[in-house]
């Protein structure tokens with residue numbers, strides 16, 4: 001058995017009892033139990049298709065081949081995809097169906113396969129990816145994650161993922177606990193980003209399209225609740241001064257955010273611009 005086969009087997013083992021992600025719910029998902037993410041051993045797919053709204057380096061001419069997974073290991077009160085993440089709209093998919101979806105996305109010209117919210121269903125994704133590659137899948141893969149990932153699981157993805165696109169949501173434990181039910185997020189997230197960068201390095205492109213590397217997403221929250229400046233310092237000092245970052249300006253009070261006075265408004269233009277300016281001043285590669 002080669003290393004990649006071993007990784008697939010070890011990933012399935014991490015589901016029983018489940019320690020796939022830092023929540024470590026320890027439920028037996030292959031026996032039908034579910035934990036925080038509310039998903040069993042079979043992924044639930046909410047949609048599959050070319051997506052032109054992602055970062056331009058992921059879109060190219062044929063779009064990013066997104067596969068949206070229902071359920072999530074975070075509990076963000078402002079979730080912008082709450083119908084998928086929290087209400088879990090979608091259909092269960094087999095390994096074979098997932099592999100076929102990847103091949104179809106490639107066939108229709110997508111420049112990558114973009115797994116959205118993959119952490120809690122990583123074993124099925126990797127098993128399907130292995131099958132799809134055996135059948136000719138050649139475009140890069142994107143691990144599009146909320147960034148609450150354990151290093152142990154990430155190590156088993158090495159060799160399967162070409163591009164990591166983690167969120168860096170918070171620098172402060174209290175805020176992470178209040179807004180995403182994950183007070184250990186800042187520490188876990190930083191260790192995860194270090195591991196991702198170790199595997200794939202800084203973002204590389206060919207003809208303007210990403211081929212390999214890490215692309216960090218950071219959503220600016222009102223009143224600097226996301227700890228934007230600290231996160232930028234971390235990237236510049238502990239990851240790489242050439243880190244590519246998307247400073248995202250689209251925060252709006254969704255889902256349960258309206259009942260949280262701290263986040264019941266859009267960030268101002270100046271709040272967003274000050275983060276962008278700071279990231280540029282630290283030398284990061286800030287996407288337009």
Ligand code: SF4
Nearest residue numbers: 018021024025035037
């Ligand atoms: S993947 Fe789901 S069940 Fe497993 S530890 Fe994480 S939240 Fe819990």
